[in-house]
Amino acid sequence: MMTRRETLLGAALTSLVLTAPAFAAAADDIGKLPRQKIDLVAPPFVHAHQQATKEGPKVIEFKMVIQEKEVVIDDDGTKFQAMTFNGSMPGPLMVVHQNDYVELTLVNPASNTMPHNIDFHASTGALGGGALTLINPGEQVVLRFKADRTGVFVYHCAPGGNMIPWHVVSGMNGAIMVLPREGLKDRDGKPLHYDRVYYIGEQDMYVPKDESGKYKTYGSPAESYTDTVEVMRKLIPTHEVFNGRVGALTGKNAMTAKVGETVLIVHSQANRDTRPHLIGGHGDYVWETGKFSNPPETNLETWFIRGGSAGAALYTFKQPGVYAYVNHNLIEAVELGATAHFKVDGTWNDDLMKQVSAPGPIPNAPSN
Known part of the structure; x- marks a missing residue:
């Protein structure tokens, strides 16, 4: 009996044989x-x-x-x-x-x-x-x-x-x-440029627990298979993380930029839907479905990445500080780990935001 691999490769090789002249011509051109x-x-x-x-x-x-x-x-x-x-x-x-x-x-x-x-x-x-x-x-x-x-x-x-x-x-x-x-363009055909680009891959994980509720460890992927599949089938991830672990893109590993720089953020999720959001910022230009032949949407607060796809967003930072970039299912961001940081250097612009008065007692408030 043929294995699945032999069946797949056999079908593919048959296709290649049937179209060999075309492939030979293409190979000459590519060469x-x-x-x-x-x-x-x-x-x-x-x-x-x-x-x-x-x-x-x-x-x-x-x-x-x-x-x-x-x-x-x-x-x-x-x-x-x-x-x-x-x-x-x-x-x-x-x-x-x-x-x-x-x-x-x-x-x-x-x-x-x-x-x-x-x-x-x-x-x-x-x-x-x-x-x-x-x-x-x-x-x-x-x-x-x-x-x-x-x-x-x-x-x-x-x-x-x-x-x-x-x-x-x-x-x-x-x-x-x-x-x-010719590069990226807005909906009117005007060229768009980025100063930096970062790639964020969001990952849902399903780690089995033992009878006491502690995460189990295994000696190899194959050893973990049966237990992991049982957790997977419940469709409830134990972790939802950016770039492989909780906190992978925070603290000393935060992504960096400067005020005035335009950053392209590529975000993928191969398995589950997600909703990226830059707290304190926006998506100036967003290819929510990830396809550059479609005009970008503008000024989005949160965008939607379908499971099994990737999207891209351009943002020009206007204020310094630490920006949290999250999956705006905030349960997944805070409880399961889908949070990253951008650390932005530059000069604060009071016209965009200013603390008019510092926290303090309420004036003329009645005493208890």
Whole structure:
């Protein structure tokens, strides 16, 4: 009997054989394109890139190594068996331009215990690449696809069946940004520019507890599977976090900016709906559905990111201070961990806000 992997790969290979002449012609054309190798960086940071380009399409080479590892996800020391792209939750943000070719080398080291693959929501065909990238420990694969539509898109592991949600909520998700070649624009076609870009990946986690209510620990992802699935099926996360753990983007790890700088915030959630909100700020321009071919909405207080998608928002900071960036389901923000901070340097503008009088006793208040 054929395994599921053999069935998937067999169907994909049949498709490739049936269209071999077209693929050969395309390969010849792609072979003439310039190639650029990009070293990915861990979120919330993003690798260097041009916002607009007059150059023609390229083949952009990326490499990601799948890491299965134990991580700590809160200040109480809760341990979690994570599965990750490149060791981070979320995986790195990839940036290309429309009509570039993404060429990813995906590596599953022999030290891992599980098969993995990758499904790009930005790609077309073969289960988003999932049917062509399923690899066992000790294997690697190279996938190439054309980034033919602009926007920010989720990618995630999708090895099949009930393995799919388990791998996704164990950390195997990230995003890719496909910029228009001419750069971002407002609804009137005016160019938009950002001084900094940060990538926030929101993650729901489902950590089993023992009979006494304490979080359980496991020696490997496979060992945690049965208990974790039981928690997952109740659809109530134990943690809802940004970038892999409670407080990952607060305190000394807060994202930084200066008054007058415009920041692009890319926000993804591969599994659950979320509602980003910048306390004390706004979304000057927001691609709520994450697709740059659609005009951005303006001046949003809170925006909606559908589960399984990514969105993008531009904001120019006007006041210094610490801004909380939260999931405005405030229960998830405060109780479960979905809070980040921006630390902004600059000079305060009294015209925008001023404390007219300091806290003090109520004048002429009757005494008790």
